[in-house]
Amino acid sequence: MSDKLDKVSAQDAVAAPATETPLVEVKGLKQYFNINTGLFKSKPLKAVDGVSFSIKKGETLGLVGESGCGKTTVGRTLLHLYKPTAGEIYYNGKKIVTKADVDAFRKKAAMVFQDPYSSLNPRMTVSDIIGEPLDIHKLYATKEERTEKILELMDHVGLNSEHASRYAHEFSGGQRQRIGIARALAINPDFIVCDEPVSALDVSIQAQVINMFDELQDKMGLSYLFIAHDLLVVRHISNRIAVMYLGKMVELADANEIYSHPLHPYSKALMSAVPVPDPKIARANQRIALGGDIPSPLNAPSGCPFRTRCPYATEQCAAEMPEFREVSGGHFVACHNLDKAN
Amino acid sequence: MALLEVRNLQTSFFTDAGEVKAVNGVSFDLERGKVLGIVGESGSGKSVTAYSIMQILASTAKIKEGSSIKLDGQELVGSGEKVMRTIRGNKVAIIFQDPMTSLNPTYTIGHQLMEAIMLHTDRNRAQAKERAIEMLRLVNINEPEKRMTQYPYEFSGGMRQRIVIAMALACEPDILIADEPTTALDVTIQAQILELMNSLQKELGMAIIMITHDLGVVAQMCDEVIVMYAGSICEQGTADEIFYNPCHEYTKGLMRSIPTVSGEEETLQPITGTPIDLLNMPTGCPFAPRCDAAMKICLRRCPENMDINSDHRAKCWMNVKQGVEDGSITLASGETAEQNTAEGGESNE
Ligand SMILES: Nc1ncnc2c1ncn2[C@@H]1O[C@H](COP(=O)(O)OP(=O)(O)O)[C@@H](O)[C@H]1O
Ligand SMILES: Nc1ncnc2c1ncn2[C@@H]1O[C@H](COP(=O)(O)OP(=O)(O)O)[C@@H](O)[C@H]1O
Ligand code: SF4
Ligand SMILES: [Mg+2]
Ligand SMILES: [Mg+2]
Numbered sequence: 001m002s003d004k005l006d007k008v009s010a011q012d013a014v015a016a017p018a019t020e021t022p023l024v025e026v027k028g029l030k031q032y033f034n035i036n037t038g039l040f041k042s043k044p045l046k047a048v049d050g051v052s053f054s055i056k057k058g059e060t061l062g063l064v065g066e067s068g069c070g071k072t073t074v075g076r077t078l079l080h081l082y083k084p085t086a087g088e089i090y091y092n093g094k095k096i097v098t099k100a101d102v103d104a105f106r107k108k109a110a111m112v113f114q115d116p117y118s119s120l121n122p123r124m125t126v127s128d129i130i131g132e133p134l135d136i137h138k139l140y141a142t143k144e145e146r147t148e149k150i151l152e153l154m155d156h157v158g159l160n161s162e163h164a165s166r167y168a169h170e171f172s173g174g175q176r177q178r179i180g181i182a183r184a185l186a187i188n189p190d191f192i193v194c195d196e197p198v199s200a201l202d203v204s205i206q207a208q209v210i211n212m213f214d215e216l217q218d219k220m221g222l223s224y225l226f227i228a229h230d231l232l233v234v235r236h237i238s239n240r241i242a243v244m245y246l247g248k249m250v251e252l253a254d255a256n257e258i259y260s261h262p263l264h265p266y267s268k269a270l271m272s273a274v275p276v277p278d279p280k281i282a283r284a285n286q287r288i289a290l291g292g293d294i295p296s297p298l299n300a301p302s303g304c305p306f307r308t309r310c311p312y313a314t315e316q317c318a319a320e321m322p323e324f325r326e327v328s329g330g331h332f333v334a335c336h337n338l339d340k341a342n
Numbered sequence: 343m344a345l346l347e348v349r350n351l352q353t354s355f356f357t358d359a360g361e362v363k364a365v366n367g368v369s370f371d372l373e374r375g376k377v378l379g380i381v382g383e384s385g386s387g388k389s390v391t392a393y394s395i396m397q398i399l400a401s402t403a404k405i406k407e408g409s410s411i412k413l414d415g416q417e418l419v420g421s422g423e424k425v426m427r428t429i430r431g432n433k434v435a436i437i438f439q440d441p442m443t444s445l446n447p448t449y450t451i452g453h454q455l456m457e458a459i460m461l462h463t464d465r466n467r468a469q470a471k472e473r474a475i476e477m478l479r480l481v482n483i484n485e486p487e488k489r490m491t492q493y494p495y496e497f498s499g500g501m502r503q504r505i506v507i508a509m510a511l512a513c514e515p516d517i518l519i520a521d522e523p524t525t526a527l528d529v530t531i532q533a534q535i536l537e538l539m540n541s542l543q544k545e546l547g548m549a550i551i552m553i554t555h556d557l558g559v560v561a562q563m564c565d566e567v568i569v570m571y572a573g574s575i576c577e578q579g580t581a582d583e584i585f586y587n588p589c590h591e592y593t594k595g596l597m598r599s600i601p602t603v604s605g606e607e608e609t610l611q612p613i614t615g616t617p618i619d620l621l622n623m624p625t626g627c628p629f630a631p632r633c634d635a636a637m638k639i640c641l642r643r644c645p646e647n648m649d650i651n652s653d654h655r656a657k658c659w660m661n662v663k664q665g666v667e668d669g670s671i672t673l674a675s676g677e678t679a680e681q682n683t684a685e686g687g688e689s690n691e
Contacts, residue, residue, distance in 0.1 A: 066528045172616060202383040202555060207599035207612035214609065229529065232558075236601035236610070256605055273533035275558025276603045279581045282562040287533050293498050 021093040022054035023223045024078070024109075024191055029087035031070075031077045035298060045297050047073040049247035050087070052324065055191070058217065060224040062238030062255060064231060064270070066294055069244045071227045075193040078225070079109055107137055110184035112177075114196035119180060120168040126179055127164040130154065133186040153182040157212060174205035181212065193225045198233065210237055231274045235259045240330070243267045246305035247297055249324060253331040263333045265341045266306045304336065312337045344371035345516060345549055346395070346413055352406040353387075353394045362620045364390040364403070366573035372517065372566075377543060377550045379560040379581070381596075382570035383617060388553045391570070392519045395551075396436055397426045414516070431462045435510035439522040441502035444509065445494045451478075452490030455509055462513040477508040481538055500531035504538065511542060518543075519551045524559065536563060557600060561585060569593050572618040572628040579654030589656040591636075592629045627659065635660055 029051045032044035048070045055061045063071050077084050080102050089096045091105045110133075113119035120129055130150050133139075140146040151161040157178040168176055177197060184192055194213065198206040210233065216222055228234045234241060235255045242252040243264065251264040262268045269288040276282050292309050295301055301308050307317040316336050324334040335341065353365040365387045372378050380388045393399050395411055397418070411418040413433060418426070430436075438444060446454060455474035459465055465473060471490075478486035481504040494502055503523060510518055520539065524532035540563065543550055552563050560567055560581065567584040569577040569592065577590040588594045598611040615632035624631055630640040637659060645657045665671030 066530065202617070203557070203596060204383060204599045204613035207610035208614075211609055211612060231529065232601040232603075232605070235605050236607070259605065269530055273529045275529075275532070275536070275556060275562045277557035277561050277585070277597070277600055278603050279561040279564075279585050281603055282558065285562075287537065289534065289537065290530050293501070 020056060022090070023057045023059075023092060024225075025054040025090040025093075026074075026078060027052050027088045027090075029074065029077060029089070030085040031073050031082055032085045037298075043298060046247050046300060047297060048077060049300075051244070051247075051249045053242055053249065053252060055223050055225060057190070057223055058221045059240070060217065060226050060238045062234035062241040063225060063227045063244065064229065064234055064241060065244035067229070068294065068297070070247045070297075071244060072195055074244070075111065075195050075225060075227060079111055079193060080106065081111075107187055108189050109191045109193070110187055110189040111193045111195065112180050112184045112197045114199050120176055122167060122169045125165050125167055126154070126159070126171075129168060129179055130182045130186055133183060137187055139187065149186070153185055156185060156216075157182045158208075172205075173201050174208060177201060177205075177209050178212070181209075181216075185216070190221065191223045191225075193227070195227045196229065197226075199228060199230070206233070213237060231259065231271065232276070243270065246295065246300055248305050248321075248334065249332075250306065250335070251331075251333045252324075257331060263327065263331070263338055263342055264306075264335050265310045265312055265337075268341070304334070312340045343415055345374045346372040346411070348372075348391075348395070349410040349412075351391065351394055351409045351411065353390050353399065353409070354404055354406060355400065355402050356404065357402060360621050363573050363623070364620065365394060368570075368573075368575055370568055370575065370578060372549050372551065374516070374549055375543070375547045376565045377552055377563050379564035379567045380551065380553045380570060381555060381557065381560055381567065383555065385617060385620075386570040387573040388570055389521055392436065392521055392551065392553060395519065396430055396434060397423075398430075398436075431458065431510075431515070432513055433515055434517045434519065435513070435515040436519040436521065437503070437506050437510050437523050439525050441499070441506040442494065444506045445502065447494050450491050450493055451497070451505055455490070455505075455512060458509050459512045473512060474508075477512045478505070480511070480542065481505070481508045482534075483508075500527055500534065503527065503535055507535070507538065507542075511546065511548075514546060515548060517549045517551065519553070521553045522555070523552075525554070525556070532559075539563070557585075557596065569596070572623065573620060574628065574657070576629065576658070577654075577656040579650070579656075583650070583654040587650070587654065589650045589654065589661055590629075590658040591633045591660060593656075595633075627657070637663065 029048055031048040032046050034042045035045045037043045051074055053061060063074065065071060076082050078089060096102055096105055127150050130153050131146060134146055134149060140149060150164060154161045154164060159175065159178050159182065168179060171179065198209050201209060213224065214237065217224065226234065226237055238255045240252060241255045241258045243250050243266065245266050251258060251262065251267045258267065259271055262271045269290045272286065272288045290309050295308055302318055303320050304317045304322055307313040314337060322334045322336045324332055326332050327338065349369045351365055351368040355362040355364055368391055380391065382388055394405055405419055409419050413429065418429065452474055455477065456470040459470040459473050475486045475490065478489060483489050483501065483504060497505065524535050527535065536559065539550065554560060564581045567579065567581050568575050569584065569590065571592050577584065577588065577593045584593060588597055595613040599613055601607065601610065613632055618628055626641040626643055627645055630636045633640065640659050645659045647655050647657050648661050649655055650661065662671060
């Protein structure tokens with residue numbers, strides 16, 4: 001019961017004044033990788049090409065799109081695991097410029113990865129894994145304090161603290177994901193990039209981990225950038241959802257709004273493709289088939305990135321990239337032909 | 343007679359740690375032209391069921407005495423490798439999650455398609471080539487003549503899976519077994535593949551066994567559904583019965599643990615506890631240790647298969663409890679619920 005109340009109040013806080021400074025804000029973020037295309041020749045791979053969004057305190061922004069569209073790169077660049085090619089990142093309204101700014105941000109921002117198997121070192125014990133960020137950021141005074149913190153974190157994510165000296169490979173997938181989350185929580189972050197954290201888990205275990213993310217958010221006021229490909233899961237956990245295509249953001253809106261009334265031709269196809277767990281609805285669903293394959297980011301089309309597969313594309317779409325503009329309160333879309341498409 | 347009749351299938355792995363009963367008494371029918379879904383968490387025995395039908399199991403595995411798999415009336419268990427070679431690819435084809443399981447990276451797509459066609463049919467080279475091109479066109483590969491000369495690495499993951507489907511269907515099998523065919527693919531590509539399988543199934547009239555852990559895929563594709571838990575079927579029925587009238591606590595738990603289409607749920611209700619250890623099976627209902635509704639009898643005795651209606655069976659004591667409560671099952675005086683159900687179970691056979 002109290003759980004429900006907490007959740008409502010957390011959402012109210014999110015819907016609060018629009019003037020509130022976002023916790024994290026990204027403007028025109030670009031990440032180009034140099035790819036060797038031959039002897040002494042290279043070409044930029046535009047993994048992320050001008051992405052802007054903001055995340056409020058206590059908010060979850062979902063990030064979806066086909067694999068290779070740049071979701072992970074957005075998360076990693078945002079955390080400065082890669083140096084941004086261009087763009088600005090603000091934390092609590094302050095632009096991150098200097099090395100000291102980056103360090104300060106990293107003390108408050110963490111990442112949880114998809115694969116609980118490969119992202120944890122099998123030779124480390126649970127207490128080593130969770131303790132590592134504590135060591136890196138020197139977050140304890142005595143050895144006893146370190147141990148105490150580790151046990152507290154394990155308790156937080158529902159791991160039996162008696163298992164602190166066990167190795168990661170002794171745990172099931174869901175438990176390993178809990179270890180990964182405890183490790184992320186070790187720095188007492190206020191922002192976590194969750195990169196497909198439940199994709200590798202069975203549905204029943206998935207629900208446990210999703211609920212844990214929810215509870216931690218309510219308790220600690222955390223903000224999430226939540227990357228996943230299961231759209232029903234993303235809608236469940238997110239306040240707002242952003243859709244990416246080939247390095248660009250094509251649509252961003254309230255989670256329920258974008259799921260039930262997508263405006264961009266790509267989002268429309270994406271949402272219609274979601275396999276819904278309800279036979280009558282699933283059989284009646286009109287799926288929008290997309291022809292062709294997603295182009296390589298090494299040879300991205302001119303103008304709108306979606307134009308090669310878009311049923312509404314016009315000459316203008318090849319000539320210029322549509323502006324990412326607000327079409328109604330908080331609903332952003334980048335498309336020249338919204339009238340035709342809707 | 344159903345196209346495929348599986349009865350009391352028991353497949354075990356004999357390991358150093360002991361006998362792993364991966365499939366433990368599975369029975370079902372597959373009718374011609376129908377799509378049967380098999381769902382369940384990882385390790386529940388979905389793939390081993392499929393591999394048992396194809397007899398492509400690891401050498402440590404054994405299909406045990408008393409198991410029966412009849413295809414068109416022909417007993418496959420114990421039929422020997424020679425017979426199985428006439429079945430695999432011809433009458434029953436299988437595709438896997440990773441299309442590279444079925445493709446050789448060192449040969450062209452055309453070569454591999456033609457090989458498969460010539461192996462399973464009496465077409466000559468020219469005819470096989472024609473058929474291969476026709477199949478590529480059927481699975482929506484553009485410029486199939488040109489694509490024939492390309493290698494697997496020149497195709498995207500979704501295209502490779504379509505090629506593998508083309509290869510599997512080239513010999514017009516009666517049954518296509520698809521083991522998590524879209525799990526590794528993006529939703530829009532998944533939708534393409536599922537749509538393709540649907541239309542080919544209707545066109546060619548074959549039956550499909552669709553193995554997946556995704557309830558959305560089941561809802562979209564399947565006429566009938568089997569829910570597996572710890573190597574046995576805990577519930578089976580039409581898709582509508584399984585989704586709208588689940589009668590096993592595990593199935594109910596699965597449905598509660600996923601976000602709904604309406605998206606109105608506040609919190610998901612996970613199934614608690616940890617997945618089963620096949621080396622340490624409980625005496626009663628295999629799901630009892632994780633079941634919130636478990637009663638004393640659940641821990642003591644494994645429930646029989648009970649008919650919910652003509653389209654639906656489940657192995658869960660809750661149905662007996664409810665039956666007693668709503669009066670549809672009457673207890674003779676002095677009789678315990680336990681005895682009563684044992685009889686009820688038998689009369690249902
Ligand atoms: N370190 C890297 N070096 C070169 N290319 C990369 C690197 N990381 C990602 N890419 C490329 O950038 C694009 C976006 O990748 P990614 O962000 O991982 O996508 P997503 O997470 O949406 O699947 C892909 O084409 C990928 O191959
Ligand atoms: N080669 C093997 N040796 C021993 N046990 C195996 C082997 N292959 C599968 N198993 C066991 O059989 C059970 C069922 O596996 P599987 O059919 O692959 O599950 P699913 O496809 O439902 O995920 C699992 O518990 C697994 O550990
Ligand atoms: S801008 Fe043009 S090509 Fe891009 S989505 Fe809109 S209509 Fe399609
Ligand atoms: Mg990624
Ligand atoms: Mg499997």
